[in-house]
Amino acid sequence: MNGFRxxxxxxxxxxxxxxxxxxxxxxxxxxxxxxxxxYGPYRGDALQExxxxxxxxxxxxxxxxxxxxxxxxxxxxxxxxVNCESCHGPLxxxxxxxxxxxxxxxxxxxxxxxxxxENIAKPSGFPQVNAKEHTQGQPxxxxxxxxxxxxDPGGKK
Amino acid sequence: MEGFMYPNxxxxxxxxxxxxxxxxxxxVAGAFILASLERVFRVEAVKPTYRLAxxxxxxxxxxxxxxxxxxxxxxxxxxxxxxxxxRASAMAMFGFVYLWYLxxxxxxxxxxxxxxxxxxxxxxxxxxxxxxxxxxxxxxTNISAGALRVDDRAGWFITLIGIPSAFMLHGYxxxxxxxVKANPWWSTPLMPVxxxxxxxxxxxxxxxxxxxxxxxxxxxxxxxxxxxxxxxYLFYTFVIDFxxxxxxxxxxxxxxxxxxxxxxxxxxxxLFLSQIVLQIFVGTLTPLMLLALTQLVQFSEQxxxxxxxxxxxxxxxxxxxxxxxxxxxxxxxxxxFLGYTTYKMGFVTKEGMLPAIILVxxxxxxxxxxxxxxxxxxxxxxxxxxxxxxx
Amino acid sequence: MTLSRRQILLLLPAAVxxxxxxxxxxxxxxxxxxxxxxxxxxxxxxTKCIGCGSCVRACSMENEVPDGYFRTWxxxxxxxxxxxxxxxxxxxxxxxxxxxxxGMTGGKxxxxxxxxxxxxxxxxxxxxxxxxxxxxxxxxxxxxxxxCLGCRYCIQACPYGCxxxxxxxxxxxxxxxxxxxxxxxxxxxxxxxxPTGARQLADLKNPKDPIHAFLKTHAVQVLKPHLATGAKxxxxxxxxxxx
Numbered sequence: 013m014n015g016f017r018x019x020x021x022x023x024x025x026x027x028x029x030x031x032x033x034x035x036x037x038x039x040x041x042x043x044x045x046x047x048x049x050x051y052g053p054y055r056g057d058a059l060q061e062x063x064x065x066x067x068x069x070x071x072x073x074x075x076x077x078x079x080x081x082x083x084x085x086x087x088x089x090x091x092x093x094v095n096c097e098s099c100h101g102p103l104x105x106x107x108x109x110x111x112x113x114x115x116x117x118x119x120x121x122x123x124x125x126x127x128x129x130e131n132i133a134k135p136s137g138f139p140q141v142n143a144k145e146h147t148q149g150q151p152x153x154x155x156x157x158x159x160x161x162x163x164d165p166g167g168k169k
Numbered sequence: 170m171e172g173f174m175y176p177n178x179x180x181x182x183x184x185x186x187x188x189x190x191x192x193x194x195x196x197v198a199g200a201f202i203l204a205s206l207e208r209v210f211r212v213e214a215v216k217p218t219y220r221l222a223x224x225x226x227x228x229x230x231x232x233x234x235x236x237x238x239x240x241x242x243x244x245x246x247x248x249x250x251x252x253x254x255x256r257a258s259a260m261a262m263f264g265f266v267y268l269w270y271l272x273x274x275x276x277x278x279x280x281x282x283x284x285x286x287x288x289x290x291x292x293x294x295x296x297x298x299x300x301x302x303x304x305x306x307x308x309x310t311n312i313s314a315g316a317l318r319v320d321d322r323a324g325w326f327i328t329l330i331g332i333p334s335a336f337m338l339h340g341y342x343x344x345x346x347x348x349v350k351a352n353p354w355w356s357t358p359l360m361p362v363x364x365x366x367x368x369x370x371x372x373x374x375x376x377x378x379x380x381x382x383x384x385x386x387x388x389x390x391x392x393x394x395x396x397x398x399x400x401x402y403l404f405y406t407f408v409i410d411f412x413x414x415x416x417x418x419x420x421x422x423x424x425x426x427x428x429x430x431x432x433x434x435x436x437x438x439x440l441f442l443s444q445i446v447l448q449i450f451v452g453t454l455t456p457l458m459l460l461a462l463t464q465l466v467q468f469s470e471q472x473x474x475x476x477x478x479x480x481x482x483x484x485x486x487x488x489x490x491x492x493x494x495x496x497x498x499x500x501x502x503x504x505x506f507l508g509y510t511t512y513k514m515g516f517v518t519k520e521g522m523l524p525a526i527i528l529v530x531x532x533x534x535x536x537x538x539x540x541x542x543x544x545x546x547x548x549x550x551x552x553x554x555x556x557x558x559x560x
Numbered sequence: 561m562t563l564s565r566r567q568i569l570l571l572l573p574a575a576v577x578x579x580x581x582x583x584x585x586x587x588x589x590x591x592x593x594x595x596x597x598x599x600x601x602x603x604x605x606x607t608k609c610i611g612c613g614s615c616v617r618a619c620s621m622e623n624e625v626p627d628g629y630f631r632t633w634x635x636x637x638x639x640x641x642x643x644x645x646x647x648x649x650x651x652x653x654x655x656x657x658x659x660x661x662x663g664m665t666g667g668k669x670x671x672x673x674x675x676x677x678x679x680x681x682x683x684x685x686x687x688x689x690x691x692x693x694x695x696x697x698x699x700x701x702x703x704x705x706x707x708c709l710g711c712r713y714c715i716q717a718c719p720y721g722c723x724x725x726x727x728x729x730x731x732x733x734x735x736x737x738x739x740x741x742x743x744x745x746x747x748x749x750x751x752x753x754x755p756t757g758a759r760q761l762a763d764l765k766n767p768k769d770p771i772h773a774f775l776k777t778h779a780v781q782v783l784k785p786h787l788a789t790g791a792k793x794x795x796x797x798x799x800x801x802x803x
Binding site for chain 3: 045053055058062064065093129134138
Binding site for chain 2: 629630633635647648649650651653654674683686687688689690691692707708709710711712713715716717718719720721722723724725729730731787803
C-alpha cells in the first residue's frame with residue numbers, strides 16, 4: 013500500500029506520455045497528405061503536379077505535321093537528324109496556335125558558329141571551320157541552305 | 170573558385186549554422202555523460218556539478234533545433250520529419266532520437282531529481298511563482314522518504330538508459346555525415362565515434378568552465394576534488410579523441426586513395442588556419458599538454474585552476490574548429506577532386522555569423538533562467554524556501 | 561492557298577499526328593501512361609558530342625532553370641598523353657553558350673555531357689528525411705516541390721553534383737528526365753535539341769528500344785561505378801580521366 017502511494021506521482025508522467033502518443037497518432041491521421049504512400053513512400057499527388065507542367069518544346073513530330081515540305085528538304089541532307097527546335101528554339105506555343113506565335117528566324121551568326129566553329133575537343137570527323145576565315149564576314153546562309161546544307165554558292169533559298 | 174568544380178557545387182549548401190548544430194548537441198551529450206558518471210558509476214567527487222550539468226544539457230538541447238530551423242528552406246514543413254519520416258534516412262530517425270532524449274531522458278531525469286525542491290518551493294512561494302511550481306509538481310506533493318527512494322531508483326534507471334541515448338544523440342549526428350559515400354572527407358566508419366568523443370570532451374570542458382564561473386559569481390569555494398576529477402576525465406577522454414583523429418589521419422595518408430591529394434591540398438591551403446592551427450595545435454595539443462602537465466607535476470590550487478580554465482577554453486575552441494572543418498571542409502573541395510571553392514559567410518544574413526553568435530549566447534541566457542527556477546545548489550534552494558516561507 | 565485533293569490526302573494523316581501533339585502541348589495529365597511499362601535511362605555518346613550546348617539551353621528553357629544553376633551541363637576535358645589521373649576540365653557557364661577555344665593543343669580532348677543519372681540505388685533518395693525525393697516505378701528520380709523541406713541533405717549525398725538548391729523555391733532541384741514530356745511519348749528537351757544524336761533517351765524496358773542493340777555492340781560505362789549507385793545514364797566512349 014505504501015509502495016503504491018510512494019510511486020503514485022509517476023502516474024501523471026506516464027499519463028502525459030500516453031497523451032502525447034495519442035496526440036501524435038491523431039495529428040498524423042489529420043495532417044499527413046492523403047495521397048502519401050499511394051505509389052511509394054512519397055506524396056502520390058506530386059506525380060500529377062510534375063506531369064502537368066506545360067510543354068515548352070513541341071517535339072519534331074509536331075513541326076513535321078504542318079511543315080512536310082521542310083521535312084522533305086531536310087531528309088535529303090546532312091541535317092536530317094537535326095531537330096527543328098534545335099535551331100528554331102522551343103515552339104510548343106506555336107504548334108498549339110500557329111497564328112499567335114510567329115517564330116523568329118534564328119541569327120545565323122551565332123547559331124551555325126556554335127556547332128561548327130572549330131574546336132580541338134570536337135570529334136575530328138565533324139565539319140568544323142575557323143569562322144572568321146571561312147565566312148569572310150558573309151552570313152553562313154549565303155552559300156549554305158540551313159535545312160540541307162550542301163555547298164551552294166548560288167545563294168540562299 | 171579554383172580549378173574545376175561541377176557547376177552546381179560552387180555554392181556551399183550547409184553553412185555555419187550546420188557547424189553549430191553538432192557543436193551544441195555535442196555539448197548536451199558531453200554534459201549529460203559527465204552527470205551520469207555520478208549517478209550510475211557513483212563517482213561521488215563530481216556530485217557538486219551534477220545538477221548544473223543536467224541544466225546545461227537542457228539549455229543547449231532547447232537551442233539545438235534553432236540553427237536547423239533557420240537553415241531549412243521551408244521550416245514550416247519541419248513537422249513532416251515526424252509525420253512521414255523516411256526510415257532509411259539518418260536525419261529522419263535522428264528527429265526521434267532527439268525527441269526521445271529530450272522527453273524521456275533529460276526532462277524526466279531533471280524532474281525526478283528536483284521533485285522534492287519543486288514541491289517545497291510550490292508550498293512556500295506565492296503568486297505566479299506558486300502557480301509555476303505547482304504545475305511542475307504534476308499534482309503530487311508526496312516527498313516522503315519512500316517517494317524519494319522511488320524517485321532515486323527511477324532516476325538511476327533513466328540515467329542508465331540515458332547514457333546510450335546520449336551516445337545515440339551525438340553518434341547519429343556523426344552517422345549523418347559518416348554515411349555519405351559521395352563525400353570522402355565525411356565518409357568513414359570512424360565519424361560517429363570521433364564525433365561522440367569530441368562531444369564528450371567539449372561537454373566536460375563546458376561543465377568544468379560553468380562550475381568555475383558559477384562558483385566565482387556566487388563567491389563560493391570550488392571543491393577541488395570535484396574539479397580535479399572533472400579535469401581527469403577531460404584528459405582521458407581527450408586522449409581517446411585525439412587518438413581516434415590521428416588514426417583517421419594516418420589511415421588517410423597511408424592509403425592515399427583518389428581523394429587524398431585533393432583533400433591534402435585543401436587542408437594545407439583552405440583549412441590551414443582552422444584545422445592545423447586552431448583544431449590541432451591550439452585546440453588539441455595545447456590543452457592536452459596542459460592537462461598532462463597537471464597529471465605529472467604537483468601544482469598549487471591556484472595554478473591548477475588557471476590551467477584547467479585555459480585548457481577548457483582552448484578545448485571548446487578546438488572542438489568548434491573540428492565541427493567547422495568537417496562541415497565546411499567537406500564542401501570546399503569538388504567531388505571531381507579537381508577544384509576548390511570558398512565559403513562566403515555573411516554577417517547579418519539568415520545563416521550568417523550574427524545568428525550564429527546569438528545562438529551560442531542564447532543557451533547561456535536560458536541556463537540563467539533555468540538556474541533561477543531550479544537552483545542547482547542546495548544552499549540556494551534552502552535559502553529560497555526559507556525566504557519565501559517567511560511571507 | 562488552295563489544296564488539291566491529292567495534297568489533302570497526303571496532309572491529313574500528318575495533321576492527325578500533329579493534332580495529337582498539339583493537344584499534348586496543353587497542360588494536362590498523361591492519361592494513357594502506365595509507369596510499370598517503362599524503365600528510363602539515357603545513352604550519351606561521347607564520340608558524337610560537339611559541345612554546342614544546345615542541350616543545356618533547351619533544358620533551361622523547358623524547365624525554367626534559374627541562371628547559374630544546371631539540371632544538365634557539358635564539361636570539356638583535355639588529357640595529356642597517359643596522364644588520365646590529371647585532366648584539365650572546364651565548363652564555362654555549364655557549356656550553355658558552347659565552348660570558346662581555350663588555346664589547348666595536343667593531347668586528347670572531348671566533351672562530356674552530364675545530368676542526373678536517375679540511379680536505381682540512389683544515395684539521394686536514401687537520405688531524404690521526409691520522402692520528398694523518390695523513385696517512380698518507371699525509374700525516374702523526382703522531387704516533390706511542395707513537400708521538400710530544403711534541408712539539402714540530398715544535395716550533399718549526390719556523388720555527381722547534379723542537384724542544386726532552387727534560389728526562389730527554396731527546395732532541392734534537379735533534372736526530372738523531362739518526366740512531363742516522356743510520360744506523353746515525347747523525348748526529353750535535351751535529346752530533342754541535340755543536333756548530333758549524342759543524347760538519346762532510352763526505355764530499358766522496351767525490347768524495341770535501340771539501346772539494347774547498342775549496349776550489345778559497344779563498350780559503355782557509368783560515372784563513378786565504384787559507388788554502386790545503379791546509375792542509368794550510360795556513356796559510350798567514356799575515357800578513364802572523366803570524373
